[in-house]
Structure formats: C-alpha cells, structure tokens
Amino acid sequence: MIAPQPHPQPLPTLADGTSVADGGSGRLFVVVAVVSIFTNLLMLTGPVFMLQVYDRVLSSRSEATLVVLFTLVAFLYVVFGLLDHARARIAARAGARYQLQLDAKVFRAALGRAVLRGASRHLPMRATQDVALLQQITGSPVFLALFDFPWVPLFIGVIALLHPLLGLFAGLAALALAGLSLVNMQRSRARQENTFAAQQRAEALGRQISVEAGQMRALGMQGAALGRWAELRRHALSEAISGNDSSGGFSASARAIRLFLQSAMLALGAWLVLRSELSAGGMIAASIILGRALAPLDQVIGGWPQVQAARAARARLRALLAATPAETPRTKLPQPKGHLAVKGLALRIPGAEGNSGFVLRDVTFGMRPGQALGVIGDSGAGKSSLAEALVGIWPPALGEIRLDGALLDHYDPVQLGRAIGYLPQRVSLFAGSLRDNIARLDPAATDENVIAAAQAAGAHEVIFGLPNGYDTIIDAEGGGLSGGQMQRIALARALYGDPALLVLDEPNSDLDDAGSRALNLAIRNAKARGASVIIMTHRPGAILECDLVLRLKAGRVVALGPMEDVLRKTTRNSGAILGPGAGQEGAAPSAAGPAQGGQPVARFPWDTDRKGGA
Numbered sequence: 001m002i003a004p005q006p007h008p009q010p011l012p013t014l015a016d017g018t019s020v021a022d023g024g025s026g027r028l029f030v031v032v033a034v035v036s037i038f039t040n041l042l043m044l045t046g047p048v049f050m051l052q053v054y055d056r057v058l059s060s061r062s063e064a065t066l067v068v069l070f071t072l073v074a075f076l077y078v079v080f081g082l083l084d085h086a087r088a089r090i091a092a093r094a095g096a097r098y099q100l101q102l103d104a105k106v107f108r109a110a111l112g113r114a115v116l117r118g119a120s121r122h123l124p125m126r127a128t129q130d131v132a133l134l135q136q137i138t139g140s141p142v143f144l145a146l147f148d149f150p151w152v153p154l155f156i157g158v159i160a161l162l163h164p165l166l167g168l169f170a171g172l173a174a175l176a177l178a179g180l181s182l183v184n185m186q187r188s189r190a191r192q193e194n195t196f197a198a199q200q201r202a203e204a205l206g207r208q209i210s211v212e213a214g215q216m217r218a219l220g221m222q223g224a225a226l227g228r229w230a231e232l233r234r235h236a237l238s239e240a241i242s243g244n245d246s247s248g249g250f251s252a253s254a255r256a257i258r259l260f261l262q263s264a265m266l267a268l269g270a271w272l273v274l275r276s277e278l279s280a281g282g283m284i285a286a287s288i289i290l291g292r293a294l295a296p297l298d299q300v301i302g303g304w305p306q307v308q309a310a311r312a313a314r315a316r317l318r319a320l321l322a323a324t325p326a327e328t329p330r331t332k333l334p335q336p337k338g339h340l341a342v343k344g345l346a347l348r349i350p351g352a353e354g355n356s357g358f359v360l361r362d363v364t365f366g367m368r369p370g371q372a373l374g375v376i377g378d379s380g381a382g383k384s385s386l387a388e389a390l391v392g393i394w395p396p397a398l399g400e401i402r403l404d405g406a407l408l409d410h411y412d413p414v415q416l417g418r419a420i421g422y423l424p425q426r427v428s429l430f431a432g433s434l435r436d437n438i439a440r441l442d443p444a445a446t447d448e449n450v451i452a453a454a455q456a457a458g459a460h461e462v463i464f465g466l467p468n469g470y471d472t473i474i475d476a477e478g479g480g481l482s483g484g485q486m487q488r489i490a491l492a493r494a495l496y497g498d499p500a501l502l503v504l505d506e507p508n509s510d511l512d513d514a515g516s517r518a519l520n521l522a523i524r525n526a527k528a529r530g531a532s533v534i535i536m537t538h539r540p541g542a543i544l545e546c547d548l549v550l551r552l553k554a555g556r557v558v559a560l561g562p563m564e565d566v567l568r569k570t571t572r573n574s575g576a577i578l579g580p581g582a583g584q585e586g587a588a589p590s591a592a593g594p595a596q597g598g599q600p601v602a603r604f605p606w607d608t609d610r611k612g613g614a
C-alpha cells in the first residue's frame, strides 16, 4: 500500500492574502476612505456657520460679513453634495468590482467541494449568494457610515475646543452609544445565524420539492413535503421577526438616546452660557456637532443586522477559500494513451475520522490500452465510488491512481477531463442543445466530431427521431428525453473527442436490447482504437466485451482476472452467463447476450457459498 507523500509545506489556498478578493476593488475602497475625510470635514460647515452668525455677524451687525459667509457656505454645501454623491457611487462600483473579482473564484472553490459525494449540491449557489450579499452592503448607508466612524473623535475634539466640559460630555455620550452597539452586536449574532440556517433549510427543501414535483405527486408525498416546507418557512420567519424585534429595539433606543443627548448637550451649553463660559453660538454649534458625531453610531446600530449578515457571509467565504487549494498551473503532459495503474487505493467518506469511513480499501489493478475491465459487485460494494476515483472526482485517501505513469492530479484538470470519457450512474444533461451536450459545451466543437461521437454511441439515429435532431433543446433535467435516450446522449458525450480512458458506470441500466448492442459495439470500437474501458455494472450483458473482470465486495477486491475465470469462481451458472462453448480456449460470451435456460441473465447470480473465490 502506498501512502500519499506528505507535503513539506501547507499548500497555498485560494484565501491566501488578507483580503477575500484581490486588489482592484481595494483601491476604490481607499478612494472612498479618502473622500470620506473631506465629507466629514465639510460636515462642520453648518455648525461653524452658525457659530460665526451668532458670535460674529450678530455682534458686529455686519451685513457684508453675512453675505460673504453665506456665499462660502453655499459653495461648501455644493462641494459636500457632490463629494457625498461621488462617494456613494464609488462605493457601489467598488462593491460591483469586488463581486466580479470574487464570483469566479468562489464558484470554482464551491464547485470543487460540491463534486464530492455527500457534499451539498446547493453549495455553489449559496456561495454566490454570499458574494452578492457582500456586494449589496457596499451600496448601503450603513457601509458609508462605517467610513464616518473613525471621524467621531474629530467631532468630539472640535466640541472640546469650544469647552472642555462639553468635550467630556460628548466623549461619554459616544461611549454610551458605542456600548449599546456592542451589546447589539453580541445579541444579534446568534439570532442572525439561526435565521440564516433556517432560511437555507427552507430554500433547499423548496428547491428539491420543485425539482422532484412529478415524483412527489405520484408517490402522494406532495402534501407532506409542502407541510414540512411550510413549517421550515414558518420557523425561518419567526427567527427573522425576533431578530428584527431585537435589533429594531436597539435602533429605536439608540435614536432616542442620541436626540436626548443632543438636548442634554444644549442644556449643558446653556448652563455654561449663563456662567459666561461659552457663547450662544458655541452652545448651538456644540449641540449640532454632537448630533453629527453620533449619527454614524446610530446608523451602524440600525444597520447592524445587515453588517452582521455580511460579516457571516465573508467568514463563510473565507472558510471555503481557505479549504480550497489554489490551482497551480500544470505542465502539459503528453496525451495519455490509457495505461492505468491503481495501487493500494483506499477511499474515505469526506470528514470521516480514525479508522472509519472507508468505502474502498487496498484496490490494486492495472490495464493496458485496448483492454476493457468489468467491475462487478453487489449494491453498495463500491463500484461507483471507484469510478469517481478513476475520473479524479474522489481523491484517494491512500494509494494512488496513475494514468500513463502520472498521478491524476499531475494533469491539468482540463487536459485530464478531455482524456477521460465518463458516463455517471445518474445521468444529468445541461440546459441547451443536444449538440452542446455531446460536445461537453466546447465552443470550438465541430459538427463532424459531435456526429462521430453520437454515431460511436449508437445515438445518431435516436437523435434523428427527435423534433429538431441535434439542435433539440433540452432543460437541465433532460426534459422530453426518455431515460434510455439520456443514457445514449451521455454515452456520446463520454465518447466525444476519443478519450483514452472510458469509465462507464451502469451504462446499460436504462437501455433496451438495441441500446445494449450499440453500447457493446461502442466498447469494442473504443478498444480497437486503443482506449482503456472500465464498466461498472450489475448486469452480465454489459461486460461481454471485457477482457478482465474485477469483483468488489464491501469495498475490497475479492476476485480479479480474465472474465471467464472470475465468473466461474464467483458466480453460479457461469456457463449460462458466458454462453455456449464456455470453458473452451478462447471462448467468448454469447454475442446474442448471456442466457440462462434460454432466458437472459439480468443480474449476476453470485455463488454465496464460495466466499471471495479469488
């Protein structure tokens, strides 16, 4: 058994670097911060004007001073308006750029996780929703308030210049509101997480119910499923409402406290005026500046649920990217010819610990180009898991898989994907034309190659039977195609581009006799052109063209060798499967298909008395 090489250093991940996204948007956020310096300074226009009017204009009774001051103020307010508008526009564009930078990276990372069996199929969509959430907050007032936050001490400093006691009062007022926002943050986090989890559960169930609507109706499950969905929605709503109540309460108290503190500041100012320690202008200016100083705190408290949701989204994205190794460019290796070597392969359920969770153990076999291997075994023996490992979806926990001498992850994923033809057990097609589906969405595909693949799969005539032939549009569920038709299209897709390694998982489960014969012909032709073919199956009919057979039992190889030997050792009535002439040198299974007493042998009749038999 060969253990994987330990990596000398932790592999770089997509989250390396401090920011979830790259530069670009970061520069725009810096511009927002710089513009915020000027907008915050210009916020002092009103209070300073008031101070001048009260203390200079009224005392000097100078109309000329009033006109000059008023003209200046009008100009400064125009500048303020323009800068504030520009700031919001730049922030929104920074958010959009941030989303563009992150979208593909996050989607790729989430897709990488979603290929594993057992992983949530909704992960990629959920991750892009998280990116959208981050983008939306950048256009919101609470986001801009975060840029005003650092300027709170400036306003308090200006108040302190008017009178130190007023400065002290303003400082304490800011601390009181900051304390309130801290409590708000603590209290709302758990509630926000519960709401999000409840919404996700309801959404996932809703999506599943809509995809499986027909099946659910037929099984009489629709009512019960809708009941569950409604219950999840109700729960999500009640979580959201209690969250809203709590943050709404904080927000209302913060606003009331702020208004009260402004009045208290006015009262304190008036008291200082009575003691001749402050001018009337200073009294009013201090109260207005305090209002400006506390406004961002007030806004942040009010918009905290949004900030909290964005922070949680960012944490999820960071965790996703941190768990995803960065894709390093791979050296383009020579096109593989189909030499396959599997040594000591073990597969493990993702997340399993200790000695548990092994789905396959110690699987070893090899194949030359032009050979076909049938992988047989009971339900749950590990056939599909082995198929997923061979096509590079399920990474080995132990051991290795080499194609033409190179480990699968030595290949560039695109090159590897083109060298492999995979027909999964559960076929799904993409929304688009049959041509696009057969061509694996390759924009450079030629009609000749698409038709050649369809002909090789015996799907050409089937496609002509459809309303628009190769241009028939199907939806993501393959709408309008029968199971057998979908399987033939998927076989054509697997054969597209003449891959060196074909992995066909239960390729004839939905095929009629003609389809099965076409499949066997396709396997024979693939072997003849030098491809290696592996067929996972329950049905003897699918291994007629196989040179070798590997039988799996509970994740272990219990027999491996030439087809006749393995079938004779591990099945009852192997003669019925192999057909007349079995046991003679070079005898091949009956071309007409395996038969038992004249009847086709649908499944392998295992010889349960002879354990293993290898």
Ligand SMILES: Nc1ncnc2c1ncn2[C@@H]1O[C@H](COP(=O)(O)OP(=O)(O)OP(=O)(O)O)[C@@H](O)[C@H]1O
Binding pocket: 116, 117, 118, 119, 349, 350, 359, 377, 378, 379, 380, 381, 382, 383, 384, 385, 386, 425, 538
């Ligand atoms: N992600 C997973 N989480 C938990 N168990 C898993 C996971 N993937 C596979 N298994 C388990 O691994 C075992 C092998 O499954 P696999 O689908 O490979 O069997 P199979 O031989 O292809 O069966 P069938 O012929 O019914 O398709 C099963 O017991 C299955 O439950």
